[in-house]
Amino acid sequence: MPGSTNKSIKKRRWKRRKDARPGEILDAALMLFVERGFAATKLDDVARKAGLSKGSVYLYFENKETLFRAVVREMVLPEIKRVEQQVDRYRGPAQELVRKLVYQWWSMVGESRLSGVPKLLVSEASNFPELARFFVDQVIRRVRRVFVRVLQQGIDRGEFRECDVNHAVRVLIAPLVFAAIWQHSLYPFDKDPYDVRVFLDTHLDTFLNGLLNESGQKI
């Protein structure tokens, strides 16, 4: 029977790294929750992926739901704050600024482990309403506010034409979020050529170009 003789090979059972654990568990949990969803993720798998045993997860998190909420809250909040700080420093022409914000958002979110969070929350929104609310309020709407400010500046300066800023910002952001969701869901099954950078560039080109004032010069 396989697995009967590896007793001696087994790595030490006790690692005693209490402070490192929670983070490792959160990481493992995030990956699996994103990939499979809450219900389809077994705590056993999370544990194994985090390098410990089933029962140990309960030393750090009360139960599966608590772990799930922690994954969302504790992974997201610190990052979103980091992003906001960066953003506040920027100055310059609105077009330029939008481009930079988008690129930066992508490099901080789209290419980090956080990229899975949008998919996760979209999937579990109705199963975890209070998390959905948290995410919309603390992430989506905050990101919107940042971009709204920039768009409004552009309009005020005469760079952009008048428009419904609230919906324009949604149009601006939608492809960002979509790209993150896509990455973690259907991208692997898509045979058409795709490059996120080109996608974002194309989006920025058309969006910014389309928003320019009549007399506005292209960038």
Added chain:
Amino acid sequence: MPGSTNKSIKKRRWKRRKDARPGEILDAALMLFVERGFAATKLDDVARKAGLSKGSVYLYFENKETLFRAVVREMVLPEIKRVEQQVDRYRGPAQELVRKLVYQWWSMVGESRLSGVPKLLVSEASNFPELARFFVDQVIRRVRRVFVRVLQQGIDRGEFRECDVNHAVRVLIAPLVFAAIWQHSLYPFDKDPYDVRVFLDTHLDTFLNGLLNESGQKI
């Protein structure tokens, strides 16, 4: 024990045609799968929502997975064909055509019960890879092809400027899919004002405007 004597009071059950059943089950299943995801949806709830008993579902579908696949395939395919047929008939300026296609797509998909499917597939992609493949191939890529044709026409006619059509079409479509996903996930938790129509209009305005040739006249 409860439920022993209220049999006669129960709303009459036998008015339905037998062959209508699978459709009703698919409808009920679609709604619940979209709302809760595959794993979190109980077959019992599907049955109750469809107006029959748990065991009866097995008269029509081999098991839960089969039902899930049927939901996706049998709800999606007929509709996608309908959309394609409509689309092939259109003729006229590319700008006009794009607008009409988008509006039509939204009225046929975004406002129908199909609108939940994108969210469903995004959520379950990695749990049902072959369904994901099916959806990407049979829906996403076909929709893309339709729009690619139109965009290319616009470029050939000199309406639109040269660009990477493959990515442009993704930029064009992304907000559509995003709107559908949003509707079924985080929309209920968003306190900012939002109107899909305005969203799509804004998207079309900026996108088309941004794609116009230097000399291109606005529409």
Added chain:
Amino acid sequence: MPGSTNKSIKKRRWKRRKDARPGEILDAALMLFVERGFAATKLDDVARKAGLSKGSVYLYFENKETLFRAVVREMVLPEIKRVEQQVDRYRGPAQELVRKLVYQWWSMVGESRLSGVPKLLVSEASNFPELARFFVDQVIRRVRRVFVRVLQQGIDRGEFRECDVNHAVRVLIAPLVFAAIWQHSLYPFDKDPYDVRVFLDTHLDTFLNGLLNESGQKI
């Protein structure tokens, strides 16, 4: 491997006796809870003893605690009412009445499956405070009241001497309850000769004799 070939011998899996089930489960549960206590009783054992499978218990009882409470409440209440009714009919000399009540109580409780309940409640009192309260109020104190009435009659008639009736009734009842507890706990381990009837007789003899008025004639 044992147990691999008995598949064909297996009794029919579906018995469909929904209305008989709850009672059978309560019976099985009572026996095991009395014998082992709440925590040490496995639902699996209860199920097997009741002749069904683990999961089926949950068709009738929400969970283990609910089952436990049901065992106590639904087994005890009907019986205690039956006892009270019987008691109210008696008339005659107090001595006689006490004897008859004790004998009757024993034959209705001590020799029935209810005999285990006192042990059960003594054991689980602090784990199920509200059940303990229920039992004390609905059983113990009601039994006390019956006997208090009789003792008081005896005193009023001059049969018994004056005494603290409240404590006298406890002295009268204690050996009854004790006998029931004993039966289900240490009796099997006691090598000294013991006969409940003789025990009760001896108790009645000394107790009644000890309670007689100076001039009271023995019975």
Added chain:
Amino acid sequence: MPGSTNKSIKKRRWKRRKDARPGEILDAALMLFVERGFAATKLDDVARKAGLSKGSVYLYFENKETLFRAVVREMVLPEIKRVEQQVDRYRGPAQELVRKLVYQWWSMVGESRLSGVPKLLVSEASNFPELARFFVDQVIRRVRRVFVRVLQQGIDRGEFRECDVNHAVRVLIAPLVFAAIWQHSLYPFDKDPYDVRVFLDTHLDTFLNGLLNESGQKI
């Protein structure tokens, strides 16, 4: 994570003598076992109550069962011997002696921490048969023997009337044991007035009075 920095604030731990530990553990265990039963008592709670950590319990006791047996054996035996010694010294009229024995038993058992043991053994008898046997043999039957001797003396002297001494002694003891069990189980839930002393007095009064010879003078 909680509990990482409050190490220094924790109440000083090292003031206790090493050899006092087992006794403290036994005390803590006794209290919890009596209150909750064996299965429902967590070793962690015992440890905390004894002022040490979970793992340390295993330095003194092989496992939970061993601890349980130790609680019963090592708490009970020394006490029971002490009682027996006291008893052997008494001389005088049987009535007097019975009274004194009962009072003494109560003050040595009923009012000590040992008072919980009868409840404990009644509850766990069938889960720990050999402990039950031990308790019956080493405690119950020894106590019986003491009282049997006294009752027999009383009969031989003509104080008491002839009777089945074996059952009489059970009648004499039952309320004692019952009082101890009651104290640790249903007493807290009983709203009727109750005083153990009065209870025991009433018992002694009726019992002794009931046992007197025809010509026997009351005490």
Added chain:
DNA sequence: TATGAATGAGACTTCATTCAT
């Protein structure tokens, strides 16, 4: 066909026990 009682595999969770520190 339709039902829903019955089943049992499988997931979550607890806690006695171990052992590196």
Added chain:
DNA sequence: AATGAATGAAGTCTCATTCAT
């Protein structure tokens, strides 16, 4: 001697699936 992080066996509970009626 003491700790408490780590383990995993075992128990509770859920729910997809079966099948007698």
